[in-house]
Amino acid sequence: AAWFPSVVTDANGHAVVQVKMPDSLTTWRATARAHTLSTVVGQAQEKVTVSKPLSIRLGIPRHYTMGDCATVVGVIHNETKWQRRVFVNLKAKGATIEGRTWQWVKVPAGGEATVEWEVEPEAARDVIFTASAWSWFVGDKLELSVPVLPFGEKFEEVWAGEVRPVEGAGSVSFELPGNAIRGATAVTLDIAPGYAGVVESALEFLVNYPYGCVEQTMSAFLPDVLAHRAFARMGMSMPRTEEELARMVNSGLARLYKFQHWDGGYGWWEHDDSSLWMTSYVLYGLQRAKRSGFHVSEEVMASAARYLGEVVADEKNDTDRAFACYVLAEQGALGSEGMKALEKLAAEHLASPDADSERALTVAYVSLAGSAAGRADIGSAGAHLLEKMATRLSGQAYWKTEDKVNRWRNETGETTAWAMMALLEAEPSSLLLPEAARHLALTRDGSQWRSTRESAAAVMALVEYMTAMEEDVRLQTEVTVEINGQQAACGHIGGSGSAAASSMSVEVAPGLLVPGENRIDILAKGGPAYYSLTASWYEAHDRIEASGECAGIAREYFIIDRDAEAPEGEEYALIPIGEEDPVNPQQELLVRVTIDARSDMEYMIFEDPIPSGFEIIEDFTDPWSWSHWYDRREARDDRMVFFATWIKAGQQRVFDYILRPERPGRYMVMPTRAWSMYYPELNAHGASRVIEVVDEQ
Numbered sequence: 113a114a115w116f117p118s119v120v121t122d123a124n125g126h127a128v129v130q131v132k133m134p135d136s137l138t139t140w141r142a143t144a145r146a147h148t149l150s151t152v153v154g155q156a157q158e159k160v161t162v163s164k165p166l167s168i169r170l171g172i173p174r175h176y177t178m179g180d181c182a183t184v185v186g187v188i189h190n191e192t193k194w195q196r197r198v199f200v201n202l203k204a205k206g207a208t209i210e211g212r213t214w215q216w217v218k219v220p221a222g223g224e225a226t227v228e229w230e231v232e233p234e235a236a237r238d239v240i241f242t243a244s245a246w247s248w249f250v251g252d253k254l255e256l257s258v259p260v261l262p263f264g265e266k267f268e269e270v271w272a273g274e275v276r277p278v279e280g281a282g283s284v285s286f287e288l289p290g291n292a293i294r295g296a297t298a299v300t301l302d303i304a305p306g307y308a309g310v311v312e313s314a315l316e317f318l319v320n321y322p323y324g325c326v327e328q329t330m331s332a333f334l335p336d337v338l339a340h341r342a343f344a345r346m347g348m349s350m351p352r353t354e355e356e357l358a359r360m361v362n363s364g365l366a367r368l369y370k371f372q373h374w375d376g377g378y379g380w381w382e383h384d385d386s387s388l389w390m391t392s393y394v395l396y397g398l399q400r401a402k403r404s405g406f407h408v409s410e411e412v413m414a415s416a417a418r419y420l421g422e423v424v425a426d427e428k429n430d431t432d433r434a435f436a437c438y439v440l441a442e443q444g445a446l447g448s449e450g451m452k453a454l455e456k457l458a459a460e461h462l463a464s465p466d467a468d469s470e471r472a473l474t475v476a477y478v479s480l481a482g483s484a485a486g487r488a489d490i491g492s493a494g495a496h497l498l499e500k501m502a503t504r505l506s507g508q509a510y511w512k513t514e515d516k517v518n519r520w521r522n523e524t525g526e527t528t529a530w531a532m533m534a535l536l537e538a539e540p541s542s543l544l545l546p547e548a549a550r551h552l553a554l555t556r557d558g559s560q561w562r563s564t565r566e567s568a569a570a571v572m573a574l575v576e577y578m579t580a581m582e583e584d585v586r587l588q589t590e591v592t593v594e595i596n597g598q599q600a601a602c603g604h605i606g607g608s609g610s611a612a613a614s615s616m617s618v619e620v621a622p623g624l625l626v627p628g629e630n631r632i633d634i635l636a637k638g639g640p641a642y643y644s645l646t647a648s649w650y651e652a653h654d655r656i657e658a659s660g661e662c663a664g665i666a667r668e669y670f671i672i673d674r675d676a677e678a679p680e681g682e683e684y685a686l687i688p689i690g691e692e693d694p695v696n697p698q699q700e701l702l703v704r705v706t707i708d709a710r711s712d713m714e715y716m717i718f719e720d721p722i723p724s725g726f727e728i729i730e731d732f733t734d735p736w737s738w739s740h741w742y743d744r745r746e747a748r749d750d751r752m753v754f755f756a757t758w759i760k761a762g763q764q765r766v767f768d769y770i771l772r773p774e775r776p777g778r779y780m781v782m783p784t785r786a787w788s789m790y791y792p793e794l795n796a797h798g799a800s801r802v803i804e805v806v807d808e809q
Contacts, residue, residue, distance in 0.1 A: 119146070133162050137169075165192050166219075167252040168200065168245040171775060173725040174749045176207075176233045178263040178293060178652075180724050182777030186227045188245050190219040196247040200227050206239040206260070207231045219247075230777075236262040236296035236650070261721075261750065262296035263780045263800070264650035270558040271645045274550075275636040283633045286647050290627040297649040299620035302559045303634060304642050305589035305606030307549060307574045309615030311339050312351050313559035313644065314571050319360070321564055323717065323746075325380045325755065325789070326371050326390055331568035333364040334397040335575070337404050342575045346582055348614060361406050368394060369412055376415030377423075380715065381743040384757050388423055389432040391416050392439040399442055417445045425453050431513075433457060434477035441484035454481050454490070462493045472501050472511035473527045479534040488538075495538035498531050502544050508554065509547035523790075525555060526566040529573035536576050549577045558646035563790045589639035591616055595624040595632055606639060653800075656783050660796020664708040665784050667720065667798050672700040672770070694804040700729065701771045703752070705784050705798070706764065713759040715789045718742075720752045722771060723779035723803050728752055729770040741765055773805040 114131045121127040133140065139161045147153040171185035184204075190196050201214040210230040219225040233239055239260055244253040275282040288297065302313040318332050340357050343350045352360070372378060377386025378394045395416040402408040420436045427433040437454040440446040446454065457478050461471055479494020502509045511531045512524045528548055535542045552561075552570045561567040588607035593600045601618045620632075634643050658665060669689040676685035686702060689695060705720055722728060728747040744755040745767075754767050781801040788794040 133160070137162055137164065137167055163189075163191050164252055165250040166190055166196065166198065166245055166247055168243050168254060170241060170243050170254070170256055172241065172256060172258050173774070174258070176239065176258055176260045176724045177721075177780045177782065178233060178236055178260060178296075179780040180777060181210075181230060181232045182725055182779065183775045184229045184231050184241065185775060186229070186243055186245075187224055188217060188219050188227070189224045190221060192250070193221050195220050198225075198245050198247040200245050201243070202229050203242040204229075204231055204239055205242075206235060206237055207233045233260040235294040236260050260295070261782070262293045262650040263782060264293050264296070264652045265656060266648065266650050268646065268648040270556075270647075271643075272554055272556040272558070273643055274554055275634050275641045275643065277636055277638065277640070281633050281635040282643065283631060284645050285629055285631045288625055288627055288630055288647075288649060289651055291652045292627070292649040293652050295622075297622060297625060297647075299625065299630075299632075299647045300559075300645070301593060301618040301620065301632065301634070302615060302644045303591050303593070303605065303618070304615040305587045305639050306614075306642075307553060307578050308343065308348060309605065310553050310556075310642055310644075311335075311571050311574050311578070312615050313617070314556075314561070314567050315339060315351055317558075317560035318564060318567055318571070323753070323755075323789075324367065325744075326368065326378050326394060327380060328564045328789075329364050329367050329371075330394055330397040331564045333361045334400060335568050335571040337361060337401055337406070338572055338575045341404055342579050345579065358406075361401060365398075365401070365406070365408065368398075369409060372412060372415065376419035378416070379743075380757055381755060383738040383740075384743045386419065387432075388420065388427050388429075388436050391419055392432070392436045395420065395443065396439045399439070413443070417443050421445060421447060421450065425449050430457060430461065431474045431477065434461075434474050434481060438477050438481035438484055441481050446481075446485055451485065454478070454485060454487075458482065458487075458490045458493070462490065462497055470512070470514045472498065472531055473513040475501065476511075476527070476530040476534040479538055480530070483534075483537045491534075491538035495535050495542070498534060499539070499542060499544060502531070502548075504544075504547065507547060508551035509544045510551045510555075523562055523566045525552060525561045526569045528552060529566075529569035532573040533576055536573075536580060540580060545577060546581070549574060549581075553642045556644050559644045562792060565790060587639040589641050590637040591641055592635040593618050593632070594635070595620055596626060596630055598624060600624060605641075656797070656800040658783070658797065658799045660786070662709070662711045662713055662794050663786055663796040664710065665786060665796055665798035666706045667784050667801065668704045668706075669695075669801075669803070670702040670704065671695065672702050674700070689803075691802070694806045695773055696808040697773050697775060697805060699773060701726075701773070702768055703771055704766060704768050706766050707759070707786065709759045709761050709763050709765070711761045711794075713761075713786070713788065713794060714757070714791065716756045716759065716786055716794075717789060718754040718756070718767070718784065718786050720754075720769075720784045721782040722751060723773070723781050725775045725777055725779060725805070726771045726773050729772055731770075742767060745769075773803075776805050776807055778802065778804045 116129055119127045139159055142160045143157050145155045167189045169187050186200055188198050196219050198217050198219050200217055215227045217225045217227055238257045240257045242255045245251055269286055271284050273282050304310050315336055321328055340350050371382050373386050375386055377391040379385055379387050398408050398413050420440055424433055424436045434457050437450055440450050461475055461478055475494050475497050479491050482490025510524055511527045513527045514522055532548045535545055561570050590604050592602045605616050670686035673685040673687055678685050730747050742754045742756045746753045752769050759765055783800050784798040786796045
């Protein structure tokens with residue numbers, strides 16, 4: 113954009129100004145607005161093409177996979193009036209170029225010519241291409257980068273612990289295999305003197321989670337809202353600015369409005385059934401966003417509350433029913449039927465002398481519901497029962513829930529978090545609270561807990577606890593980190609003041625790691641430090657075989673023949689592609705993935721990596737006529753993703769999509785991967801594949 117405060121025209125009312133165009137060879141729409149001192153106003157629009165006498169562009173893929181051998185295409189444009197003999201050169205940092213890197217090519221006047229190179233990535237890091245074209249005092253040069261994905265089996269180990277000054281140091285050791293892929297090893301260490309830093313690290317996991325069902329959308333911004341307000345009240349530096357938080361919340365709200373079902377309820381996606389728990393969780397989050405000053409649709413909240421009120425009495429799952437009662441009570445919409453349901457739950461779960469720890473999550477919800485409904489007797493009874501249910505060990509307290517129907521709910525962290533929130537509401541002086549907070553900090557999977565749902569609950573509990581026990585976040589600690597005996601980081605964290613850092617994050621430089629045993633030492637002086645460590649790497653393999661107890665996964669590729677008649681039961685006529693069969697650029701290929709469920713599979717994600725240089729061809733899907741067995745599909749740059757809420761053991765499910773190869777090469781394809789959002793141990797993967805693309809003879 114350009115602004116000229118004063119421009120003098122000639123006698124005809126014309127003036128010329130100079131504008132520097134952006135450095136991009138494309139067509140721009142230029143809009144000019146002007147007004148005179150007497151407020152006479154004018155406006156005009158024109159398209160402006162930015163070009164150069166001689167230019168070069170590269171045809172490169174969105175990504176590479178280690179082991180690929182692919183073609184890079186250079187296209188030289190000659191906008192001059194003469195044919196030109198052009199010197200073209202390509203450099204590739206991070207990849208090997210087969211043959212000469214430079215070529216001479218004749219380019220006709222006003223025309224273009226192409227050149228090709230064959231490249232092979234060297235390591236799992238970005239390849240940086242620098243291409244240049246020169247001829248008779250004119251030329252062009254550009255630089256582009258392409259990420260390289262690893263080809264191999266991924267391994268990850270996580271640790272969480274605590275270092276106290278009296279103990280001197282904490283240490284973690286792990287073995288890095290000799291065949292770990294270069295450039296694909298990542299070791300991250302997060303250290304915090306108190307729970308503020310623990311919260312801040314988990315917030316980044318929630319915000320950057322790669323997918324966004326209803327729960328993940330709410331879990332991305334709700335904990336951030338609560339943490340932001342708590343940090344501000346305590347005078348601490350906040351994880352995000354007000355503007356960043358507002359953008360995140362408004363984006364999340366828009367997505368949630370879109371996902372609401374016709375009956376006012378919410379499922380995990382747009383096209384599944386409404387769920388009492390999910391609708392309760394959304395309404396719970398909307399209430400808190402509204403209290404924090406954000407504009408939330410009253411109509412959306414009223415529809416969700418109406419759905420809960422209609423179905424809460426009939427819900428068979430006591431835990432979900434108790435949570436719905438709690439949320440309705442906070443909304444002031446519990447009503448007489450809801451109160452009856454709450455009283456029945458209290459009678460069944462609070463009156464029993466048996467302190468069965470497996471009911472802890474239900475008891476926590478009942479206690480919170482009682483407190484919210486003005487029934488202090490229910491809130492207090494629930495809190496006292498929770499104190500009896502707690503397991504106390506080594507200075508930690510925790511609660512567990514065993515749900516034999518929904519195994520993904522067997523998350524000790526989530527139950528402990530809600531038990532903490534119930535105690536903070538009804539019994540804030542409980543001696544179990546500091547022990548429970550310590551348990552949450554020490555049982556993380558890296559910087560977060562096992563799932564987005566568990567992580568969000570833990571963050572909310574710790575935020576409430578920090579607000580009540582403010583002195584915890586004021587501690588200052590001096591931290592030193594050593595990797596294999598070499599100092600990697602040193603600094604102060606914690607302390608008072610808005611500028612005080614609440615945590616330290618260390619990305620371990622690859623040069624500090626060695627094949628074999630690696631040791632990381634964390635030393636703390638002046639105060640305690642909680643740490644979390646995540647180490648991940650890929651072991652190189654020529655081929656990856658199918659594996660996993662929960663499912664068998666098979667992937668097939670077919671050429672789509674649109675000239676032939678499709679057989680019965682198929683949308684297209686298909687020609688199978690064998691392991692050794694090449695395909696041609698621009699051919700339509702159908703990818704078919706078959707899943708044979710060997711056990712019940714809940715809240716599953718199926719990721720199918722696509723070969724480098726291939727593009728997904730997406731068909732339009734009418735959301736009002738959704739009839740697929742899966743609940744959602746998403747096309748990403750490097751994979752196709754399908755989401756399914758439930759697959760019963762013994763069932764077979766198939767999903768298809770269409771790919772188109774763009775350029776010749778030999779491409780490595782990682783296996784299809786299946787995993788549960790809430791039960792990470794429920795996972796499987798298929799076999800890898802190699803696909804060759806050759807020009808049609």
